[in-house]
Amino acid sequence: MVSRAERGPVADWFWTIDRFFLAAFILLMGVGFMLSFAASPPVAERLGLDSFHFVKRHALFLLPSLVVMVGISFLSPRQVRRTAIILLVISTAMMVLALFFGQEVKGSRRWLSLAGISIQPSEFMKPAFVVVCAWLFAEHARQPEIPGNLLSILLFGIVGALLVAQPDLGQTILTTVVWGGMFFMAGMPWLWIIVLASVAIGGFFAAYSILPHVAGRIDRFLTGEGDTFQVDTAREAIIRGDWFGRGPGEGVVKRIIPDSHTDFIFSVAAEEFGIVFCMVVVVIFAFVVMRGLNHAFRERNDFNRFAVAGLVLQIGIQSMINIGVNLELLPAKGMTLPLISYGGSSMVAICVTAGFILALTRHRPEKRAVERSLFRSGVGVPAE
Numbered sequence: 001m002v003s004r005a006e007r008g009p010v011a012d013w014f015w016t017i018d019r020f021f022l023a024a025f026i027l028l029m030g031v032g033f034m035l036s037f038a039a040s041p042p043v044a045e046r047l048g049l050d051s052f053h054f055v056k057r058h059a060l061f062l063l064p065s066l067v068v069m070v071g072i073s074f075l076s077p078r079q080v081r082r083t084a085i086i087l088l089v090i091s092t093a094m095m096v097l098a099l100f101f102g103q104e105v106k107g108s109r110r111w112l113s114l115a116g117i118s119i120q121p122s123e124f125m126k127p128a129f130v131v132v133c134a135w136l137f138a139e140h141a142r143q144p145e146i147p148g149n150l151l152s153i154l155l156f157g158i159v160g161a162l163l164v165a166q167p168d169l170g171q172t173i174l175t176t177v178v179w180g181g182m183f184f185m186a187g188m189p190w191l192w193i194i195v196l197a198s199v200a201i202g203g204f205f206a207a208y209s210i211l212p213h214v215a216g217r218i219d220r221f222l223t224g225e226g227d228t229f230q231v232d233t234a235r236e237a238i239i240r241g242d243w244f245g246r247g248p249g250e251g252v253v254k255r256i257i258p259d260s261h262t263d264f265i266f267s268v269a270a271e272e273f274g275i276v277f278c279m280v281v282v283v284i285f286a287f288v289v290m291r292g293l294n295h296a297f298r299e300r301n302d303f304n305r306f307a308v309a310g311l312v313l314q315i316g317i318q319s320m321i322n323i324g325v326n327l328e329l330l331p332a333k334g335m336t337l338p339l340i341s342y343g344g345s346s347m348v349a350i351c352v353t354a355g356f357i358l359a360l361t362r363h364r365p366e367k368r369a370v371e372r373s374l375f376r377s378g379v380g381v382p383a384e
Helices: 009-016 019-046 053-073 077-101 121-142 148-165 169-185 190-210 212-223 229-241 265-298 302-326 344-360 365-377
Strands: 103-105 108-114 117-119
Touching (some): 019 265, 019 344, 077 108, 077 121, 077 148, 077 302, 108 121, 117 344, 121 148, 121 169, 121 302, 169 190, 169 302, 229 265, 265 302, 302 344
Antiparallel strands (some): 108 117
16 A cells, blocks of 8 residues: 555555546456456357457457556646647547558448557547547637637547548547537537537438448338347347346357457346346446546536546447447447457557546646635636
């Protein structure tokens, strides 16, 4: 145990970090590793690989992801912002490269292969985009003459265009909802709300009309006709699991779900460990979101408030989309369950998000005292 009397980076980090957040993130990673034993062997066997191929790869990414999360949590808000700007520039450039040189998977170009490792740049773009937009919104709130809101709209347009070009409608919707929520928090005028909502609705119908795979997924969801094997099988696994599951390793339906280790790992969890276990997982995600929003509500610094709210919304909405697809409440969409599904890019990127949250919610007594003094004197709180 680190003593409160000690002074040093590690001691200061330990006593200022939000340990409830840290425990929740580590717990989700542990759940994901445990479920990889249940979900991935059937997929590996179908591909002619060693039964524990994906389990080993999942374990391989755990330590680096944990190091990334803890390392980022040491940063100050200013360093978080600078890191996010660099990450956004690099990931956006890689998204452009992926359109021309990336691997085509199921009709989409979202991946780049670097040194034999497949990377999905859009996963790293998401947390960086949230932090940079939070800074732009905060700067506009602090100095209205700075066109922060306009710059955030332009940045959203660039990111949205790249996601649509891949195409990746799910990530586009996720990014749009999170960005819209942050903009609303920043005091978006009602006229802009109406205009942007109209654009979003128009974009959805355009995607339905222009992109065949989008139309196909929505039609299958609405009518139940066509290739609905994976979602139907996932539903069957959930029903078969009942309240307390069939037991570890006793799942049968999971063996025929093609993406059981990624998009449909929630169904595997339901079959083997039951609906009660799945409800506990949902509660952990809800805890992360609610605690983050509570931090944002109490935070006086606009940048910290917008960034923390946007980052926890990103985790929460992504988990809602994944679980909704598993429960057949939403059209099928390839989106991982944060920190639980298999996927190196997803795990590391979500740990970047978690690291940003931990860094921005750390207790800083000296800084808080200065902010309270400035607030009481009517000077206001300067942005980081």
